[in-house]
Amino acid sequence: MTIDLKINADRLNKTLHDTCTxxxxxxxxxxxxxxxxxxRLALSPEDGEVRRWLVAEAKKLGCxxxxxxxxxxxxxxxxxxxxxxxxxxxxxxxxxTGGRYDGILGVQAGxxxxxxxxxxxxxxxxxxxLVDWTNEEGARFPFSMVSSGVWAGEVDLERAYxxxxxxxxxxxxxxxxxxxxxxxxxECSYKAMPxxxxxxxxxxxxxxxxxxxxxxxxxxxxxAYNWFTVTVSGRPQHTGTTPFAARAxxxxxxxxxxxxxxxxxxxxxxxxSTGIFGVEPGAVNVLPETTQFSIDMRHVEDxxxxxxxxxxxACLDKIVAATPGLSYTKEPIIRSPAVKFNQTCIDCVTKAxxxxxxxxxxxxxxxxxxxxxxxxxxxCPTTMIFxxxxxxxxxxxxxxxxxxxxAIGAQVLLGAVVDxxxxxxx
Numbered sequence: 001m002t003i004d005l006k007i008n009a010d011r012l013n014k015t016l017h018d019t020c021t022x023x024x025x026x027x028x029x030x031x032x033x034x035x036x037x038x039x040r041l042a043l044s045p046e047d048g049e050v051r052r053w054l055v056a057e058a059k060k061l062g063c064x065x066x067x068x069x070x071x072x073x074x075x076x077x078x079x080x081x082x083x084x085x086x087x088x089x090x091x092x093x094x095x096x097t098g099g100r101y102d103g104i105l106g107v108q109a110g111x112x113x114x115x116x117x118x119x120x121x122x123x124x125x126x127x128x129x130l131v132d133w134t135n136e137e138g139a140r141f142p143f144s145m146v147s148s149g150v151w152a153g154e155v156d157l158e159r160a161y162x163x164x165x166x167x168x169x170x171x172x173x174x175x176x177x178x179x180x181x182x183x184x185x186x187e188c189s190y191k192a193m194p195x196x197x198x199x200x201x202x203x204x205x206x207x208x209x210x211x212x213x214x215x216x217x218x219x220x221x222x223x224a225y226n227w228f229t230v231t232v233s234g235r236p237q238h239t240g241t242t243p244f245a246a247r248a249x250x251x252x253x254x255x256x257x258x259x260x261x262x263x264x265x266x267x268x269x270x271x272x273s274t275g276i277f278g279v280e281p282g283a284v285n286v287l288p289e290t291t292q293f294s295i296d297m298r299h300v301e302d303x304x305x306x307x308x309x310x311x312x313x314a315c316l317d318k319i320v321a322a323t324p325g326l327s328y329t330k331e332p333i334i335r336s337p338a339v340k341f342n343q344t345c346i347d348c349v350t351k352a353x354x355x356x357x358x359x360x361x362x363x364x365x366x367x368x369x370x371x372x373x374x375x376x377x378x379x380c381p382t383t384m385i386f387x388x389x390x391x392x393x394x395x396x397x398x399x400x401x402x403x404x405x406x407a408i409g410a411q412v413l414l415g416a417v418v419d420x421x422x423x424x425x426x
Contacts, residue, residue, distance in 0.1 A: 090201065
């Protein structure tokens with residue numbers, strides 16, 4: 001017998017906005033009560049309060065709640081059979097000037113799925129659960145997705161514990177977990193808390209779905225990205241007495257390089273960005289001795305990203321070699337290979353999405369940003385669901401996804417998880 005499971009859209013949206021108003025409300029951008037951003041930094045007092053709320057709500061449903069050594073919260077509802085749970089996950093922390101949907105929607109939708117299952121009296125074949133991952137954003141402790149990385153065995157626990165608050169070096173992940181009471185006794189490991197699968201609902205954070213007037217992104221994977229810090233060194237000289245031919249201007253070389261790097265990435269249908277830029281000594285009438293900046297290179301394919309990187313450094317070699325007195329160094333920050341999500345999970349999302357809104361309103365997509373699902377995909381079948389972001393805006397107080405689209409995403413999440421559960425034979 002097939003049971004028609006439906007999420008409660010009003011409850012989902014009320015819970016999302018009530019908790020955002022209560023814990024971490026940020027910059028106001030409109031007149032409505034829901035028109036504020038969020039500042040709920042990882043392991044802050046506000047994060048601690050919303051975590052306690054989540055634990056209490058999960059226990060009301062009869063979930064077994066486990067908190068691991070990184071503060072990840074696992075809420076598992078029993079099934080007819082014992083087994084490894086099918087999990088839904090995202091994060092409740094935000095950037096300092098964030099919105100109400102990035103990460104938060106995924107956790108609240110997962111809770112709504114558990115509530116809807118319970119309300120209907122439906123018992124899944126195997127356990128189904130929800131995880132809130134700690135410090136996904138990396139805004140307070142500068143390492144995004146660090147806790148799912150520890151869980152996956154890709155990040156050392158002690159390295160994670162030592163990460164310091166960007167504004168107060170006396171506070172670390174370890175000390176702040178203690179402060180809010182969320183340093184659990186369970187090992188942070190996929191071996192201690194294994195998943196059968198991981199499904200993550202998230203806002204798109206880009207403009208594609210809205211522009212196409214589509215409702216659901218069926219995420220196939222995540223593009224690769226490499227980050228570097230580049231330092232170009234030249235000679236500090238007087239700007240008024242040094243003709244162009246005699247200059248070793250580190251900033252001019254850097255500017256030429258950054259512009260050229262964009263051309264190279266565009267030719268390969270990739271992306272490149274510079275988000276940090278600084279010069280020394282920083283005087284109006286002195287040519288910069290050193291210019292330091294970040295380079296973020298991205299592509300959906302690892303091989304193409306390698307070509308972008310090779311051509312980019314060859315370009316910088318040429319620019320520097322053309323001017324005596326210039327040199328440069330580059331320091332890798334992070335390398336994240338392309339992620340390909342699990343086909344069975346993708347099939348479950350596709351079926352649920354087409355049932356919810358019809359095939360014409362669904363779109364296969366690749367995520368441009370990293371998510372906790374990148375790490376879970378290394379240890380269990382994984383995929384993601386995207387819903388539209390108004391104006392493609394995210395990490396901004398005006399970040400917005402309509403109540404209708406939030407509900408559609410949650411319904412697709414419910415359908416995908418139930419479908420995956422029905423396919424299990426363990």
